[in-house]
Amino acid sequence: MAGFSPPDDTVLDRLKAIVGADGWRAPNEAARYFDDPRGRFEGRACLVLLPKSTDEVARIVRLCNETGTGLIPWGGGTGVVAGQLSPDNDNAIILSVERLNRVREINAQDFAMVAEAGCILENVHAAAAEHRLMFPLSMASKGSCTIGGNLATNAGGIQVLRHGNARDLCLGIEAVLPSGEVLSELSPLRKNNTGYDLRHLLIGSEGTLGIITAATLVLKPIDPDTVTALCAIASPAQALTLFSELRKRLGDSLSGLELMSGFGIGLVTRHFPSLRNPFSDPHDWVLLAEISGPEGMRERVEVALADCLDSDLLADVVIATSETQRTNLWDLRENTPDANRLEGAICNSDTAVPISRIEGFIRETQAAVLATHQGLRLNSYGHIGDGNIHHNVFPPEGVAKAAFVSEHPGIIEAVRDAIDRVTIDFAGAISAEHGIGRLKVPDLLRYGAPPKLAAIRKIKAALDPNGIMNPGAIID
Numbered sequence: 001m002a003g004f005s006p007p008d009d010t011v012l013d014r015l016k017a018i019v020g021a022d023g024w025r026a027p028n029e030a031a032r033y034f035d036d037p038r039g040r041f042e043g044r045a046c047l048v049l050l051p052k053s054t055d056e057v058a059r060i061v062r063l064c065n066e067t068g069t070g071l072i073p074w075g076g077g078t079g080v081v082a083g084q085l086s087p088d089n090d091n092a093i094i095l096s097v098e099r100l101n102r103v104r105e106i107n108a109q110d111f112a113m114v115a116e117a118g119c120i121l122e123n124v125h126a127a128a129a130e131h132r133l134m135f136p137l138s139m140a141s142k143g144s145c146t147i148g149g150n151l152a153t154n155a156g157g158i159q160v161l162r163h164g165n166a167r168d169l170c171l172g173i174e175a176v177l178p179s180g181e182v183l184s185e186l187s188p189l190r191k192n193n194t195g196y197d198l199r200h201l202l203i204g205s206e207g208t209l210g211i212i213t214a215a216t217l218v219l220k221p222i223d224p225d226t227v228t229a230l231c232a233i234a235s236p237a238q239a240l241t242l243f244s245e246l247r248k249r250l251g252d253s254l255s256g257l258e259l260m261s262g263f264g265i266g267l268v269t270r271h272f273p274s275l276r277n278p279f280s281d282p283h284d285w286v287l288l289a290e291i292s293g294p295e296g297m298r299e300r301v302e303v304a305l306a307d308c309l310d311s312d313l314l315a316d317v318v319i320a321t322s323e324t325q326r327t328n329l330w331d332l333r334e335n336t337p338d339a340n341r342l343e344g345a346i347c348n349s350d351t352a353v354p355i356s357r358i359e360g361f362i363r364e365t366q367a368a369v370l371a372t373h374q375g376l377r378l379n380s381y382g383h384i385g386d387g388n389i390h391h392n393v394f395p396p397e398g399v400a401k402a403a404f405v406s407e408h409p410g411i412i413e414a415v416r417d418a419i420d421r422v423t424i425d426f427a428g429a430i431s432a433e434h435g436i437g438r439l440k441v442p443d444l445l446r447y448g449a450p451p452k453l454a455a456i457r458k459i460k461a462a463l464d465p466n467g468i469m470n471p472g473a474i475i476d
């Protein structure tokens with residue numbers, strides 16, 4: 001955040017006046033805004049602002065632009081790459097959109113909802129369900145993350161395979177640009193080629209080009225039949241064969257496909273003893289599949305899985321027969337990030353490679369990580385249908401994270417570097433769905449193509465010449 005100094009008391013007082021007495025928090029009463037979900041960083045800020053309207057956001061941004069005050073947009077604080085956290089200094093102001101939390105409109109004929117940026121994802125699901133519709137973006141952080149944060153990070157999650165990521169589920173956007181001007185493009189139009197589509201520039205910009213205040217979201221009909229199955233398989237290669245087979249037979253009804261290892265399931269059931277592995281025999285890998293479609297889908301899925309069992313494409317399968325069983329299967333997957341944290345992960349990657357290369361990617365990554373230190377343990381899992389694999393790396397069994405890291409200086413950087421290098425060798429992306437934030441700025445600078453980096457800098461300078469918007473995130 002070079003070049004920024006904290007705003008003086010006059011500027012702070014003017015900012016507080018915009019939001020009123022209940023619309024700001026002093027740093028000493030704002031601990032929740034400084035929390036990192038992975039516990040690696042502690043954020044800092046000189047003030048937290050909680051505007052209630054787009055107009056208040058615009059007035060704040062205008063004043064910050066005039067006075068050269070840095071602003072960090074904050075949604076639900078679940079970002080895992082420190083995009084919403086400034087660990088190095090408290091020069092900037094956090095602007096939380098949490099009080100912009102109204103669903104402004106649901107139009108069932110347009111299959112569209114206008115939701116303010118601070119709407120919690122789970123609340124958006126509930127609002128859509130009242131109209132017998134669904135908003136398909138979903139992830140384990142759904143109870144805390146916000147629509148603004150989802151769009152700012154172009155979040156992915158567990159249904160990208162069928163419904164796409166946040167970008168694919170947004171028809172329009174309202175945002176306050178760094179100048180303080182309000183870009184209001186909330187139309188539910190499916191087709192609109194009138195000039196540059198600024199919505200797509202703001203989506204995935206991680207708060208560096210403006211503050212998203214509302215969005216028009218795509219709604220879809222709820223499928224009458226949803227089937228969730230946990231398949232025991234021998235290897236990631238077999239997961240891919242099974243994926244091809246299921247896709248051929250069930251088409252785009254396959255909405256979720258999550259790879260987990262036997263080791264990973266063991267971690268989840270150890271740290272969350274109420275969860276249980278439904279297989280009595282140990283299996284090296286499992287594939288959690290969800291298929292949704294018209295009435296009769298269950299029969300089609302059962303036949304397909306029985307055929308796969310007969311032809312040894314899978315070793316065993318459990319099909320949920322109730323909503324409770326379905327939730328139990330998903331809990332194994334959704335508690336994995338927390339189990340990794342509790343186990344003491346020293347590194348959590350978010351990598352994507354072409355689907356056809358996943359098998360080799362997992363194998364080579366394991367070898368590269370072990371080459372940094374024999375005895376490290378890896379939990380490789382993720383959205384295999386999107387080629388998005390998360391590698392979590394732990395100290396050897398029985399060794400505490402703090403002791404291990406202090407005895408092996410530089411080990412975290414070495415492991416991250418090993419994973420990044422294999423990812424690039426496999427024509428992959430070092431950030432698949434979490435973004436760059438502040439954590440991965442050095443990685444983007446190292447692996448980003450020079451023309452791309454130059455274009456990012458030019459766009460940033462054109463839209464935010466004073467560099468007030470989330471300074472230090474994405475690019476330095």
Ligand SMILES: Cc1cc2nc3c(=O)[nH]c(=O)nc-3n(C[C@H](O)[C@H](O)[C@H](O)COP(=O)(O)OP(=O)(O)OC[C@H]3O[C@@H](n4cnc5c(N)ncnc54)[C@H](O)[C@@H]3O)c2cc1C
Nearest residue numbers: 075076077078079083146148149150152155156157207212
């Ligand atoms: C347990 C767990 C599971 C997760 N699973 C997934 C997953 O499956 N897929 C996935 O993609 N992510 C996942 N995440 C990461 C995280 O939930 C997403 O990145 C989410 O989209 C962040 O939303 P948020 O509202 O919490 O944003 P924040 O954490 O508050 O902010 C994230 C970034 O967006 C910016 N930002 C926030 N709001 C706005 C706004 N209104 N306008 C402009 N910029 C803004 C911030 O400055 C920051 O750069 C997971 C996180 C956790 C803790």
